[in-house]
Amino acid sequence: MTPKKVSVNDLMQTNYQYLRTEPMGKNFDPAFTPDLTPKEMLALGSFGGKYMTDCKEEFPKSWYQGVKLCHERHDPALNYFGVNASQPLSVWRAKGWIYHEDPRGWFQWYCRYYSGRRIPDEDQRQIKRWRQMVRHVAQIKYACRKGDATCHTKQRQAVLHWAYDSRKL
Numbered sequence: 001m002t003p004k005k006v007s008v009n010d011l012m013q014t015n016y017q018y019l020r021t022e023p024m025g026k027n028f029d030p031a032f033t034p035d036l037t038p039k040e041m042l043a044l045g046s047f048g049g050k051y052m053t054d055c056k057e058e059f060p061k062s063w064y065q066g067v068k069l070c071h072e073r074h075d076p077a078l079n080y081f082g083v084n085a086s087q088p089l090s091v092w093r094a095k096g097w098i099y100h101e102d103p104r105g106w107f108q109w110y111c112r113y114y115s116g117r118r119i120p121d122e123d124q125r126q127i128k129r130w131r132q133m134v135r136h137v138a139q140i141k142y143a144c145r146k147g148d149a150t151c152h153t154k155q156r157q158a159v160l161h162w163a164y165d166s167r168k169l
Contacts, residue, residue, distance in 0.1 A: 020116030
């Protein structure tokens with residue numbers, strides 16, 4: 001595959017460029033097996049409809065088709081489970097979870113990784129963080145009857161934000 005240069009100019013990044021060196025949705029690290037694509041996550045209702053509303057030029061238009069967005073604010077009613085399962089970006093920054101090239105956090109990293117960008121050290125760090133969410137999946141499985149979408153809704157929404165399909169738990 002011929003690498004493709006992507007230029008980003010949105011509300012949080014100006015003149016940022018990266019290369020897509022892998023085909024979209026392909027050649028993931030074997031340890032990274034998300035249940036959901038970024039498009040599926042957005043379509044289901046994630047991040048209160050606010051996340052990356054100004055990034056439509058960077059990612060395929062199809063990712064945003066039919067997605068309920070709220071440019072003004074985070075609206076938990078737009079989330080699949082109708083609850084707020086997000087922490088403010090300030091918390092993520094304070095805990096050192098934000099990589100400087102992905103100022104919006106894990107989901108931005110995932111969108112770019114899915115799209116073909118590779119940054120080996122950062123990819124390993126983010127995949128490790130993703131794998132740590134399995135403890136929440138286990139808690140839902142332990143505490144809830146399979147398919148009971150009313151049980152642990154905040155935790156279900158949180159794991160959905162990490163590309164785990166909590167509707168199937």
